[in-house]
Amino acid sequence: MLKISVVTAVFNRKRTIAEALDSVASQDHPEIEHVVQDGASTDGTMDIVHARSRPSLLVQSQPDAGIYDGINRGIARTSGEVVGLMHSDDLFAHRSVLSWVAEALADPDIDGVYGDLDYVAAEDTARVIRRWRSGEYSQRKLRQGWMPPHPTLYLRRGVFDRLGLYDTSYRIAADYDAMLRYLVRGNLRLAYVPRVFVNMRMGGESNRSVAKMIQKSREDYRAIRTHGVGGVGTLALKNFGKLRQFL
Template sequence: MKISVVTAVYNRRATIAQALGSVSSQNYAQVEHVIQDGGSTDGTVDLIAEISNDRMRLTSEPDDGIYDAINRGIRRAQGDVIGLMHSDDLFAHTDVLTAVAEALSNPDLDGVYGDLDYVAADDTSRIIRRWRSGPYSQDRLSKGWMPPHPTVYLRRDVFDRYGLYDTSYRIAADYDAMLRYLGKGQIKLGYIPDVMVKMRVGGESNKSLGKILRKSREDYRAIRSNGVGGLGTLARKNLSKIQQFF
């Protein structure tokens, strides 16, 4: 089973080496790392070239935002299974992709996901929030549940059947995609009860009040367009984050 890890990056020289290193250090052998750069101007591309290895496939070209870049990377990917590694994130340990491959040896599963730790931007050993997602069931969607998106690995067939990320969403295309795949597509996901990814705090969707409000509007649009609830679902989605701090 070949696994493609897609990284969309733009001007992330400070963090990209750690993200790439965590993919390169995975013990699972059949890994392709597809790097989609948006035309960085801060030396990101030069740094990637310096540390490149035979697992990496880099393209640098202008794009229309992160979801467009991710879509381009998925189209380039050649793996049987596809997941993401954001340019600010890293795998929690070296056997994450081994666990993904073992779980997906079950042909009844369309994909897998696990748990995630939010970590300090300047110290990835310091945990700020713990996202423990738990096993999936269909009724959890209307309660605002979704799997931690950076931990999700899907068979290529899921993207072929139900489409890529909707780029009309600027912040919440990942939430829309998960609702589309799980709600309308009713794909079957397996749960890996382990921290798979460390994600630095300070993401794009929380950088300002305006972006927080935009994300809430986009989340609500995704909830309604995928037919999984309404304002109550949005409220539960936001309130569920509180327990991650304790």
């Protein structure tokens, strides 16, 4: 049976962490390890985490250098053959998501799997605001600004062993940088499951202010140039492509 590790890096998310934890606990795949990496929260987050203690929930709380450092620490503690993320503001869209992941990765030639994502209202997760329908992967799409929805991506742990974790010099776009590194340098073979994996609350770090959006674009451009998938045109296509998600 394929063991799947789900990593949640969290800091001061008392309002949403319970839903994220319960969402993972309700998955029907029988072999799940949930690794929670807390950045020394001070708002009562850890009280909620400890109240949901179970053998498969592995918790550590210590200061970190930000979200990607926390994710890296969490991944380093996993023992599953496959690793993915559950952000502390998000939740699975269906109780069988990880079973779909395991089914796709039953093929030994597949390095990872991803699905679709819905952006939902922060205070009403039943209300969908944007729909991210990924489509099948091909490397040529990277020059068009394409990427799989990061919260839906599950990779064999050998990918991290071979190609590294998240580059913490990126403050907002380390996920995009990592995905380009894995897909370009690693030439990964990905399976696409055309189902919604994750409901993601609106209001993430990258779009909280104009300054954050500018920083995100600068970091995206740096990743695009670093991995040789284009230039300003790729960045423009990546940003304009989001407009389709509202339709």
